[in-house]
Amino acid sequence: MKLSLALLGLNAAYNAAIVSAAPVESWSTKSGASPSAVDMFNTAIEWNDKYWDDDAGYLIASSEGPGRYDSRHTAWYAPQLLARNGPGDVAKAIRIFDNVISGQYLDPSKQWYGDYQGAPSEPEPGTLVYPDDGPYSSWDPNVRDFVGCAWIVALNDYGHLLPAATVSKVEKSLHIAARGDLYRVGGVDGDNSYPCYSNPWLMRTILQNWVGARVGDANLTKSGEKFAQEIYDLWSMHHTLSEFNSPTYAGVAMWALALWNQYGTSDSLLKKYGPEMLTYSWEELGQLYNANLKNLAGPWDRSYGYNMNEYASLIGAVIWGAIGLEKAPVPKNLLAMYHQDDFAFYPLFALSTPEMVKYLPAKVKTNLLKFPGEHMYTSQAYSPPFDTYPRNITTWMSKNVTIGAETVAEHVVGGPSINPSQFTPAVIQWAIDDHQIGCISHWVTESSIHAVAAPGSLKISYPNATSTDGPVSFNFLFSGLDVNNGFNVTGLEGVPGLNVKLTTNALPNYTMTYNTDHSVNEFSFYNITYTMPKSFTGVPFVSLQIV
Ligand SMILES: *[C@@H]1O[C@H](CO)[C@@H](O)[C@H](O)[C@H]1NC(C)=O
Ligand SMILES: *[C@@H]1O[C@H](CO)[C@@H](O)[C@H](O)[C@H]1NC(C)=O
Ligand SMILES: *[C@@H]1O[C@H](CO)[C@@H](O)[C@H](O)[C@H]1NC(C)=O
Ligand SMILES: *[C@@H]1O[C@H](CO)[C@@H](O)[C@H](O)[C@H]1NC(C)=O
Ligand SMILES: *[C@@H]1O[C@H](CO)[C@@H](O)[C@H](O)[C@H]1NC(C)=O
Ligand SMILES: *[C@@H]1O[C@H](CO)[C@@H](O)[C@H](O)[C@H]1NC(C)=O
Ligand SMILES: *[C@@H]1O[C@H](CO)[C@@H](O)[C@H](O)[C@H]1NC(C)=O
Numbered sequence: 001m002k003l004s005l006a007l008l009g010l011n012a013a014y015n016a017a018i019v020s021a022a023p024v025e026s027w028s029t030k031s032g033a034s035p036s037a038v039d040m041f042n043t044a045i046e047w048n049d050k051y052w053d054d055d056a057g058y059l060i061a062s063s064e065g066p067g068r069y070d071s072r073h074t075a076w077y078a079p080q081l082l083a084r085n086g087p088g089d090v091a092k093a094i095r096i097f098d099n100v101i102s103g104q105y106l107d108p109s110k111q112w113y114g115d116y117q118g119a120p121s122e123p124e125p126g127t128l129v130y131p132d133d134g135p136y137s138s139w140d141p142n143v144r145d146f147v148g149c150a151w152i153v154a155l156n157d158y159g160h161l162l163p164a165a166t167v168s169k170v171e172k173s174l175h176i177a178a179r180g181d182l183y184r185v186g187g188v189d190g191d192n193s194y195p196c197y198s199n200p201w202l203m204r205t206i207l208q209n210w211v212g213a214r215v216g217d218a219n220l221t222k223s224g225e226k227f228a229q230e231i232y233d234l235w236s237m238h239h240t241l242s243e244f245n246s247p248t249y250a251g252v253a254m255w256a257l258a259l260w261n262q263y264g265t266s267d268s269l270l271k272k273y274g275p276e277m278l279t280y281s282w283e284e285l286g287q288l289y290n291a292n293l294k295n296l297a298g299p300w301d302r303s304y305g306y307n308m309n310e311y312a313s314l315i316g317a318v319i320w321g322a323i324g325l326e327k328a329p330v331p332k333n334l335l336a337m338y339h340q341d342d343f344a345f346y347p348l349f350a351l352s353t354p355e356m357v358k359y360l361p362a363k364v365k366t367n368l369l370k371f372p373g374e375h376m377y378t379s380q381a382y383s384p385p386f387d388t389y390p391r392n393i394t395t396w397m398s399k400n401v402t403i404g405a406e407t408v409a410e411h412v413v414g415g416p417s418i419n420p421s422q423f424t425p426a427v428i429q430w431a432i433d434d435h436q437i438g439c440i441s442h443w444v445t446e447s448s449i450h451a452v453a454a455p456g457s458l459k460i461s462y463p464n465a466t467s468t469d470g471p472v473s474f475n476f477l478f479s480g481l482d483v484n485n486g487f488n489v490t491g492l493e494g495v496p497g498l499n500v501k502l503t504t505n506a507l508p509n510y511t512m513t514y515n516t517d518h519s520v521n522e523f524s525f526y527n528i529t530y531t532m533p534k535s536f537t538g539v540p541f542v543s544l545q546i547v
Helices: 002-020 035-049 071-084 089-102 143-161 164-181 198-215 218-238 249-263 269-288 314-323 340-357 362-369
Strands: 375-381 391-397 401-409 426-431 437-443 448-454 457-461 473-479 500-504 511-515 525-531 541-546
Touching: 035 071, 035 314, 035 340, 071 089, 071 143, 071 340, 089 143, 089 164, 143 164, 143 198, 143 249, 143 340, 164 198, 164 218, 198 218, 198 249, 198 269, 218 269, 218 375, 249 269, 249 314, 249 340, 269 314, 269 362, 269 375, 269 391, 314 340, 314 362, 401 457, 426 448, 426 457
Parallel strands: 391 448
Antiparallel strands: 375 391, 391 401, 401 426, 401 448, 426 437, 437 473, 448 457, 457 541, 473 525, 500 541, 511 525
16 A cells, blocks of 8 residues: 555656656745745755755755764755755655754753764763753854754755655654753753843744644643743843844844744744734844945944945845845855854844845835945843843944944943843944945954943043953954055054044053954954053043044
């Protein structure tokens, strides 16, 4: 019986191929997706195709990772292949599920229970060769969410393309991933899963909700509701996500919110809150995006670069889906972009673009295409338990200069991700010329920073300077002069295309070095550092005025 059914199936496929020669139905022909979403999907999946190693059944890592292959990228690729459904795509996806699931950690006594390997070469975490120094050491707790959410798309929308055995295998794996995710409690065992960690929190919420319903585990469903309420309550304080305005993670957040809307169970809090949070995300983007510079103005709670036209960000994917590549903040030379990794994620953004743009207000779309004119944006965002009070955000947007800043007092230096490379609480961006975007970003060395933007000005002070290793200082990174054409950068008052007047109570003899070690987001930059006199006791400040 089974055999003949299989033969029948084969026959039908064979006949269909002969009769119509029509391509197998793929996502793009039936979804009614916009040309820009289809273009993004095709461009990015073809980029992924080039990393595929057919011998191994994994995507080769596009940049440094824990091994030759990248399990997370590979997992993302599976639903993409199913959506494309070209020759051989489904078979590849099945191999991927088998491979990635074979690297899932199954010991319920471990903190990484249900998580997936970062690379198939990795040894067991928590061993002598690969010690467990907490989350993000030999294991990354967020991989459960990234893989889990991608596979929700696979099972929900394309499960009919898969053999029943694969479907139940993936379901079982997601059930384990979701249960392992519940081991995460912020502040316990080095875990940082709080509602303020917006992007994984939004992903875990849909993971719990969808898997709970799919496998009939009421505890997961309940957790999904609890997590949705917790992040909504925090979001409601200022109508902002705590992980504010990150060119990468604000994109992940919008994607996850689209998943809430697409895949959340019908009577859930996800369905209730998702549209509102997504609409506000677009509104914020419409205020902070500068279509002339093709960049999101600061401040950035987390950023992987200083010019979105040079690195792959995920807000780039959101905007590409909404208005097309030409006007999107996406590197035009894909071979040469910084932070390549996230490009592997773009096809999944394309699949959710139809959902995302349902909530895109017409006025915001206009702003994405054409800069609306000079304006100020002010807001607040709050990240307990890291912030001692809500951060105040001020951004001045003008035609070819933006200044963004936030006042912050935290328990750690470098924002909640404790990472000065990512945390950029004060930043100026401008058009050096028609092709180059200059950027001055404040490199944080203090946990308490008063930074305020106003038309043409940025004021930074340290109300509670506590730096103990070395003298109190103000570090600025200048980048963007990719072709210097003989221009002599001499300091903050000597950058190309921007006239800056600086006042400070720091020593006037700043240091400046050109840094090419690519240790900060792969970029080369000038490091301009002002140092306070040793015996200084007041409030250190630096003010920059555009003249
Ligand atoms: C149910 O979920 C909660 C988190 O929401 C978790 O603490 C608890 O251990 C779970 N119970 C079971 C039986 O999995
Ligand atoms: C932030 O702004 C609010 C509203 O203007 C103000 O009440 C508060 O004092 C400000 N906080 C800081 C730390 O500047
Ligand atoms: C930026 O705008 C100012 C004021 O409108 C103008 O003087 C300057 O030439 C512009 N710079 C560039 C690179 O467009
Ligand atoms: C100043 O910093 C110290 C040491 O980190 C801290 O205990 C104190 O709460 C801070 N004060 C303010 C007003 O932020
Ligand atoms: C660049 O400016 C510095 C500081 O003003 C000066 O010492 C140096 O000679 C200049 N170099 C060139 C090539 O003009
Ligand atoms: C700057 O000047 C101060 C005081 O004159 C001196 O102590 C310090 O070493 C100088 N720093 C640099 C980087 O030249
Ligand atoms: C910038 O230079 C200062 C002074 O030399 C140094 O302390 C700091 O670590 C440098 N910052 C970066 C990001 O390289």
